[in-house]
Amino acid sequence: METRLSINGDTHMLDADPRTTLLDALRNHLGLTGSKKGCDHGQCGACTVLIDGRRINSCLTLACMHDGQEITTIEGLGEPGNLSPLQAAFVRHDGYQCGYCTPGQICSATAMLKEAEQGWPSYVSDDLDGAPALDGEEISERMSGNLCRCGAYSNIVDAITQVVGERA
Amino acid sequence: MTNSLTMDTPAERRRLDEMHQGLVGEPLDRPDGPLKVSGRATYAHEWNLEDTAYGVLVRATIAKGKAAIANRAEIEAMDGVLTVLTDNRFLRNPAQGTAGEAPVQSGLDVEYFGQPVALVVAETFEQARHAAQAVIFDGEAEADVPFDPEAVDPEEQEDETVDQGDLDAAMREAAHSIDAVYRTAGHAAAAMEPHCSIASWDGDELTLRGSYQMLKYNVAELADALGIDEDKVRILSPFVGGGFGSKLGISPEAVSAAIAAKALGRPVVVNMARQQVFDAILRRSETRQHVRLAADEDGRLTGIGHEALVSNAPGEEFAEPVTQSTHFLYAGESRKLGLSIARIHRTPAGSVRAPGEAVGMPVLECAMDELAEAAAIDPVELRKRNIPERHPEEDIPFSSRKYVEALDEGARRFGWDKRNRHPGGLVEGEWLIGHGMAGASRVNMLNAAEARVTLSADGHATVETDMTDIGTGTYAILSQVAGEMLGLPIDKVETKLGDSSFPKGPGSGGSWGASSSGSAVFLACEEIRKAICERLDCEESDLTLKDGTATAGNRSLPLADLLGGDDLVGEGKIEPGKTGEECAQATYGAYFCEVAVNRYTGETRVRRMTGVFGAGRILNRKTATSQCLGGITWGIGMALTEELVHDPRDGHIVNRDLAEYHVPVNLDVPQIDIVLLDERDDAASPIQAKGIGELGLCGAAGAVANAIYNATGIRVRNFPITLDKLIGELPGS
Numbered sequence: 011m012e013t014r015l016s017i018n019g020d021t022h023m024l025d026a027d028p029r030t031t032l033l034d035a036l037r038n039h040l041g042l043t044g045s046k047k048g049c050d051h052g053q054c055g056a057c058t059v060l061i062d063g064r065r066i067n068s069c070l071t072l073a074c075m076h077d078g079q080e081i082t083t084i085e086g087l088g089e090p091g092n093l094s095p096l097q098a099a100f101v102r103h104d105g106y107q108c109g110y111c112t113p114g115q116i117c118s119a120t121a122m123l124k125e126a127e128q129g130w131p132s133y134v135s136d137d138l139d140g141a142p143a144l145d146g147e148e149i150s151e152r153m154s155g156n157l158c159r160c161g162a163y164s165n166i167v168d169a170i171t172q173v174v175g176e177r178a
Numbered sequence: 179m180t181n182s183l184t185m186d187t188p189a190e191r192r193r194l195d196e197m198h199q200g201l202v203g204e205p206l207d208r209p210d211g212p213l214k215v216s217g218r219a220t221y222a223h224e225w226n227l228e229d230t231a232y233g234v235l236v237r238a239t240i241a242k243g244k245a246a247i248a249n250r251a252e253i254e255a256m257d258g259v260l261t262v263l264t265d266n267r268f269l270r271n272p273a274q275g276t277a278g279e280a281p282v283q284s285g286l287d288v289e290y291f292g293q294p295v296a297l298v299v300a301e302t303f304e305q306a307r308h309a310a311q312a313v314i315f316d317g318e319a320e321a322d323v324p325f326d327p328e329a330v331d332p333e334e335q336e337d338e339t340v341d342q343g344d345l346d347a348a349m350r351e352a353a354h355s356i357d358a359v360y361r362t363a364g365h366a367a368a369a370m371e372p373h374c375s376i377a378s379w380d381g382d383e384l385t386l387r388g389s390y391q392m393l394k395y396n397v398a399e400l401a402d403a404l405g406i407d408e409d410k411v412r413i414l415s416p417f418v419g420g421g422f423g424s425k426l427g428i429s430p431e432a433v434s435a436a437i438a439a440k441a442l443g444r445p446v447v448v449n450m451a452r453q454q455v456f457d458a459i460l461r462r463s464e465t466r467q468h469v470r471l472a473a474d475e476d477g478r479l480t481g482i483g484h485e486a487l488v489s490n491a492p493g494e495e496f497a498e499p500v501t502q503s504t505h506f507l508y509a510g511e512s513r514k515l516g517l518s519i520a521r522i523h524r525t526p527a528g529s530v531r532a533p534g535e536a537v538g539m540p541v542l543e544c545a546m547d548e549l550a551e552a553a554a555i556d557p558v559e560l561r562k563r564n565i566p567e568r569h570p571e572e573d574i575p576f577s578s579r580k581y582v583e584a585l586d587e588g589a590r591r592f593g594w595d596k597r598n599r600h601p602g603g604l605v606e607g608e609w610l611i612g613h614g615m616a617g618a619s620r621v622n623m624l625n626a627a628e629a630r631v632t633l634s635a636d637g638h639a640t641v642e643t644d645m646t647d648i649g650t651g652t653y654a655i656l657s658q659v660a661g662e663m664l665g666l667p668i669d670k671v672e673t674k675l676g677d678s679s680f681p682k683g684p685g686s687g688g689s690w691g692a693s694s695s696g697s698a699v700f701l702a703c704e705e706i707r708k709a710i711c712e713r714l715d716c717e718e719s720d721l722t723l724k725d726g727t728a729t730a731g732n733r734s735l736p737l738a739d740l741l742g743g744d745d746l747v748g749e750g751k752i753e754p755g756k757t758g759e760e761c762a763q764a765t766y767g768a769y770f771c772e773v774a775v776n777r778y779t780g781e782t783r784v785r786r787m788t789g790v791f792g793a794g795r796i797l798n799r800k801t802a803t804s805q806c807l808g809g810i811t812w813g814i815g816m817a818l819t820e821e822l823v824h825d826p827r828d829g830h831i832v833n834r835d836l837a838e839y840h841v842p843v844n845l846d847v848p849q850i851d852i853v854l855l856d857e858r859d860d861a862a863s864p865i866q867a868k869g870i871g872e873l874g875l876c877g878a879a880g881a882v883a884n885a886i887y888n889a890t891g892i893r894v895r896n897f898p899i900t901l902d903k904l905i906g907e908l909p910g911s
Contacts, residue, residue, distance in 0.1 A: 027304040034303055043224035044217015046419070048370045049452040053836040056370055084217035093212060101211035104804045107649030109214030110370040110419030116215060134845075146849060154843040157836060159370050159420050160649045161811025162804060163847040 013074045017042065018086030028074050033057045035073035036083060044084035044113045048157070055156035058114035059083045065121035084113035087120060095173050096120055105169035107160035115156045119170050122152045123177070144174045181701040181748065185624055186755035188577075188860035194700070194795065195858075198724040199665050201658040202865075205800035206668060210417075210653045219417045222374040222389040223449050230376065231260055232303040233438050233448040234310035235294040235431060237457055238317065241325070241523050241828040245286045245295045245317035253298060253313055258305030262313070263297040265437050271526040272460055273399045273427025274496045275687050276392065276625075280403035281427065282493050288317065289491055290523050291830035292457025297434040299446055324522045325829035327489035328466060332518035335497050340505065340571055343512030345470060348481030352472035354553040356545050360469060362537040362897040363821035365462035366839055367530045371419020372455050377435035378445035382406070387414045388432055391421040392685025393644040393678040399428035404436055416676035418686075421648040423529035424459050426687050456834035460528025461822055463488040463498040465537050469545040472512070477553040477560045481512035484542060488519055491526035498527065499534035503619040503876065504542055506576075506762050509566035524829040529687065531812060532872035535620050540816070540897070543616035543880030547887065551601075557884070558585050558594060558768075561617055569762040577757070577861035580792025581617065581766040587853055588615070588790040592770035602891035602909060609774040610909075611785075612889025616880035618767030618791065622693075622859075622868045624754040625684035629698035631660055633706050633746040637726050637738040639664050641673040641702075645683030645695045649808075650871055651801025652691060658798060659696050659865065663703030665723025665737075681749065689765075689869025692797055694752060697863045701750025709746045710737075757861040765873045767791035769810065769881035775889045780904035782886055784814055788851040789878070794859035794868035802870050806852045809874020815842045816875075817882035821898050 013024045017040065024035055033050075036042040036059070045068055048056035052070040059068045060082040088094035096116050099105070106112040126148070131138045134151045142148055149167050158166065194202050213219040238245045247253070253262050266285035270293060273281040286295050296313060300306035324330045349355050375388040384406070390396045393413050401408040418425060431448040439446040450458070470483030486500035497519045504515060530536070550557040562582055568575055589595070597613035598604040604611040629643040641656045657671040664671075674680065684694035711718050716730035723729075726737050757763075770788040775781070789810050796802045819840035823832045833839045858866035879897060886904070887893050894903045 027302055029304040029308070030302075037223070038303060041226055042217075043220075046221070046371070047223070047449070048372070049836045051452065051835060051837065053452075054370065084215075087216070089216050090212035090218065093215060097212075097215040100215045101207050104208070104800050106211075106214055107651075107801075107804055107808060108370065108418060108420040109210070109219055109649065110221060112214050113217040147845070150845040150847075154845045157370065157841060157843060159368055159422070159841055160804075161808030161842070161847070163811065163842070163844045164807055164849045165804060166844065167849070 011074055013077050015076060015081060017081045018083060024073055026073060030073050031069050032071050032073045032076060033068040036068065042083050042085055046110050046113055048111065055118060056111045056114040058117040058156065060117055060121055063121065063124060065118050084117055087116065095176060099169035099172045103165045103169040105166040106162050111156060111158045115166055118153060118156045179705055180751050181705040182751040183701055183864060184753045184755040185757045185863065188757055189864040189866065190860050192858055192866055194662060194865055197662045198722055199662045201668055202662045203796050203799060206654055206658065206798055208651060208654045208801065209657060221371055221417045221419050222387055223447060225376055225387045227376060227378055227445040230445040230447050231299050231301060231442060232306040233297045233299040233435055233446050234306040235434060235448060235450060235454055236296040236298060236310045236313045237454065238288040238293045238295045239291065239315060240288055240317050240319035241291045242323045243288055243317050243319040245288050245315050247296060248314045248316040253309050256309045258301040259309045260299045260442055261438065263434065263438055264295060267403055267433060267437060269403060269430040269433050271458060272429035275423065275426030275529045276395050277427055278395045278398040280399055283403060290525050291828045292525060294430045294458050297438055297448065299438050299442065325524060325824065325826060327464065327487060327520035327522055330520045330522060332487055332520045335517040335519060338499065338517035340513050340515040342571060345481045345483050345512040345514040348472040348512040349470055352480060353475040354473045354549060356471040356548045356552065358469055358545060358548065358895055360467045360541040360544065360895040362465045364464040365530055365816065365820050366456055366822060367422035367424035368839065368841055369420030369422055369424055372450045372452055373425065373429050373431050373459060374449040375432040375435045376445055376447040377439040379440055383410050384436055385412045386432055386436065389418050389425055390415045391418060391425045391646055391648055391687055394682040395685060396428050397678050400432055403428065403433045413678040414676060415646055418646050418648040421686060422531040423533065423687065426529055430458055452836060453834045456831050457525060461525050462530035463490065463527040465498060465500055467500060467541045469541060471545055471549045473549055473553060477555040477563055479508055479510035479564045482508060482510040483514040485516040489522050489524065489527060490519055491523065492521050494526050496528050500538035502534035502621055503539055505571055506569045507619045508564040509570055513571060524824055525831060532620060532875045535876035539619060539877035540880035540883065543877050544883050547884040557615055558589050561585060575761050577761045577763045578857055578859040579766055580855045580857050583855055584766055584768040584790040584792055588768040588770050588788050591851060591853065592788040594770060598888055601888050608777055610777050610889040611774055612885045613772050614881050614884025614888050615768060615770045616877040616884060618769060618873055618877040620689060620765050620873045620876045622763040622765055622862055623688050623690045624758060624863055625690045625694045626753045627684040627694040627698040628681035628751045629695060629702050630681050630747065630749045631699060631702040631706060633664060635738065635741045635743045635745055637670060639666055639671045641699055642680040643675060643683040643695055643698065644678045644680045645691060646676050646686045648686045650686055650691060650805065651798055652695065654801055655692055655696060655797040656699050659699045660703055663700060664706060666726055670726065689871040693863040693867040693869055696797060696865050696867055697752040698750040700865050701752060702748040705748030705750065706746045710740065713740055761861050763862055765793040765868050765870065767873055769878050771881040771885040773882060773885040773889055775886060775904065777908055780901035780908060782818055782899065784848055784882060786848050789874060790853040790855065791873055792855040792857045793870040793873055794857050794862050795866040796854050797867055799854060802854055803852045805870050806874035807850055809872060810850050810878045811842050811847050812875045813878020814847060814882060816897060817879035818898050
C-alpha cells in the first residue's frame with residue numbers, strides 16, 4: 011500500500027506491505043539505517059525516532075499509520091561536521107561504545123529534554139507540578155527505556171547534563 | 179619488509195615514552211564517533227546491495243531428535259517465498275572463539291531446543307517472517323534427555339586440576355576457615371546488534387558482510403563450514419554493534435545466508451531475531467562453586483579450594499574456566515582447584531565477556547569477605563596479607579602487578595575508613611545501607627597480530643588490519659600509536675579495520691586486542707622510522723618525529739619533502755613468546771561499592787562505586803575508562819538481575835528477550851568513579867600495554883554482594899541476588 015512519509019523534511023512515497031513497521035520501512039525501503047533494530051519488540055529503544063517531536067519505538071508501529079506526520083530520525087538531527095549539541099556531547103563524553111544503541115539514545119534524549127521543558131514529571135520527580143530540574147537521577151530515569159549493553163550509562167548522563175547546562 | 183617480534187624477552191626499552199607527539203594515553207574522542215552518533219556507521223545489516231532477498235531462520239522446538247518439515251510445499255507456495263532451505267552444512271551453534279574451523283554441523287539433527295534448522299527466504303522481510311512462522315515440524319523428540327547440570331555425572335577437566343599439599347588438613351588446622359557453595363546463573367551476552375549476515379557471491383567468491391569479532395578465524399570457520407577454500411571468502415565487519423564474546427565464532431546465520439545466496443544467485447540477508455539470539459548464540463554457563471579457605475590466626479591463607487561445575491552441550495570443548503585467577507591471586511600452600519563439566523542439552527555454552535573470572539572472581543571475593551568477617555580483619559588488609567611473592571602453583575615471578583596500589587587507592591577515594599562496620603546496622607529511613615569491596619583480576623594474553631602502516635607522500639598515515647572495533651576503541655588507539663611513532667597529529671592518521679583482506683589481526687576477544695594490534699602497529703611504524711633514518715642518513719636514536727617534521731641533529735624537514743613523492747610502507751607482526759610462560763601476567767584492580775537495600779521489599783540500589791585498575795600502559799584514557807564502566811555495569815547486572823532461566827522439561831530458555839532477561843538500565847547504574855593506574859608492563863608487550871576490556875567485570879559483582887551483606891547481614895550465595903532471596907530474612911520480616 012502507498013504511504014506518504016515526511017522524514018527529516020523530505021517526502022517519501024512508500025509502497026510496501028502493510029505489515030511493514032516504521033523501522034523496517036526506514037531501514038529496508040528508504041535507506042535510512044541510522045535507526046537500529048535491537049529487539050523488534052519495543053524492549054530496547056534502539057529504534058527510537060521522533061514523530062511530531064515525540065519519541066516512539068519505531069519497531070512497534072506500522073509505517074502506514076504515519077501518513078502525513080513529521081518523522082525525524084537520527085540522520086535528521088545532524089551529520090558529521092554539523093552535529094547537534096547532543097550528538098557532539100555524546101562524542102565528547104564517550105556516551106557510547108559500539109554505537110548501536112546510540113541513535114536511539116540521542117533521539118530519545120532530544121525528545122526527553124523537550125518533555126522536561128514542558129513540565130512532564132517522572133517516576134523520580136519530587137513534585138508533579140512545575141518544571142523538573144534535570145539532575146542525574148532524573149536523566150537516568152527518563153533515559154531508562156534505552157538499553158546500552160556496553161554500559162555507557164554514566165557517560166550518557168554526563169553528555170546530556172552538559173547539554174542541559176548549555177541550555178540553562 | 180615485515181618487522182617481526184616474538185615476545186621472548188621483556189621490552190625494557192620503553193620506546194613509546196621516547197616519542198614526542200604526545201598522543202598515546204590521551205583521552206581523545208573516537209574518530210568513528212561522528213559516524214556513530216549521526217547514524218551513518220555501517221553495521222552488518224546496513225549495506226544496500228541490489229536485489230537482496232530476506233532469510234528468516236526457523237528453530238527446532240524439540241530438545242533432541244530429528245526435525246522434519248511437515249508442510250514444506252505449503253510454505254514454498256506462500257507469497258514471495260523463494261526457498262525453504264535445510265542443509266547438512268547448517269551449524270548447530272556458533273564456533274567457539276579462535277576455533278578456526280567449523281563447529282558441529284548437524285542439519286536437522288537437533289541437540290537443543292531453539293537450534294536453527296531451516297531458513298525461509300522470500301522477497302521481503304515481512305513475507306519471510308510470516309512464512310517462517312508458519313513452518314510446522316513433525317520431528318521425533320527423544321526421551322530421557324538431561325537438562326539439569328547438577329543431575330548428571332560430570333566430566334573432569336584434568337588440565338584445570340591442581341592438587342597441591344593437603345587442603346583437608348589445612349582446613350582442620352585452620353584458625354579461621356570458610357567452606358561454602360556458591361552458585362551463579364547463566365548469562366547472555368545480549369549485544370545490542372543481533373547477529374546478522376549478508377552473503378553475496380561473485381562466481382565462486384563469497385563476500386560476507388557480518389557482525390564478527392575475529393575475522394582471521396571467522397574466514398577459516400566459514401570456508402570450512404561451506405567446504406570452500408579460505409581465499410574465496412572475504413568478510414567485512416567495519417562496525418560491530420557489541421560482541422562480548424557472542425560474535426567470536428562464525429554463527430548459524432552466516433552459513434545459512436551463504437548457502438541460500440549461492441542457491442538463489444542473489445544476495446541474501448539473515449538477521450537473527452532477538453529471541454533467536456538468546457536461543458542459538460552461546461551462553462555463559464551457570465556455575466556451582468565449592469570454595470574453601472583456610473587461614474591462620476592473622477588471616478594468612480594456608481589453603482585454598484575452588485572447585486567448579488559448569489555445563490556445555492556434547493561435543494563442545496569449551497568449559498567456563500571459573501578458577502582461572504584463583505590459581506595465582508592469593509597465597510596458600512595447600513591448593514585444590516578443579517573444573518568439571520556437565521553434558522546437557524541446553525543452548526551450548528561459550529565465551530561471554532571475561533570467561534572464567536566474570537563468575538569465578540566474585541565468588542572468590544565473597545569468600546574472602548566471609549573470611550575477613552570470621553577473622554575480624556579489614557577486608558582490604560586481608561587481601562594485602564595474602565598477595566603471594568611468586569606464582570603459588572608454578573613458582574614463577576609475576577610481571578608488573580598493581581594490586582596493592584589498586585586496593586589502597588580505591589579505599590582512599592571511596593572513604594573505606596568511614597564504612598559501616600556493623601552488618602545490618604546502618605539505617606536510613608526504609609533503606610539499609612552497606613559497603614563492600616572486592617578485588618579484580620584477569621589473566622593477560624597476547625595473540626599473534628599483523629598490521630600494515632602506510633606513510634603517504636603527502637604526510638598522512640594509514641593503518642590497515644582485519645582487527646575489529648566492537649566498541650572497544652580500536653579505531654582510536656591504533657591511530658594514536660601510529661601518530662605517536664610517526665610524529666603525526668591525530669587528524670593525519672586514519673585506521674581502517676574489519677576487512678579480512680587486510681593483514682591478519684588478533685581479533686577482539688580475551689582482552690588482547692589493544693596490546694596485540696597496538697604492538698603490530700608499533701612494529702610497522704618502527705619499519706617506517708628505519709626507512710626515514712636511511713633517507714636522513716641518521717641513527718634511529720637521533721631521529722625525532724613531531725607534527726609531520728623529521729629532525730636529526732641540526733637538520734629538520736617536513737615529512738612530505740623527505741618522502742619526495744614516495745609512500746613508505748611498514749608491516750609489523752607480533753607473536754606471543756617466552757615472557758608469557760616465564761612470568762605470570764595479569765591485570766588487577768579493586769572495587770568499592772555502596773548499596774541501599776529496602777528493608778521491606780529487598781530491592782537493592784547501587785548508590786556509588788569506585789573502581790581502580792592497573793592494566794599496563796593505557797593507550798586512551800577515555801576509551802579505557804569506558805571499558806571499565808562497561809565492565810562494572812555488567813557486574814551490577816550479574817549481582818542483581820541477570821539470569822538465564824531454563825525450562826526443566828526441555829531446557830529451553832524461558833526469558834529469551836530483553837524484557838525478561840534483565841540487563842541493567844540507566845537508572846540501575848550510578849555515576850561510577852574510575853581510576854586507571856600508571857603502569858608499564860614490559861613483559862606483556864613492546865608497548866607495555868595489557869588488556870582492559872574485561873577487567874572491569876572480574877570481581878565487580880562480588881563487591882555488590884559484599885555490600886548487600888554489610889547492609890543486611892544476609893549472605894546470599896546464589897547470584898543474582900534478587901529480592902526473593904533477601905526478603906524472607908530481612909530484619910522485621
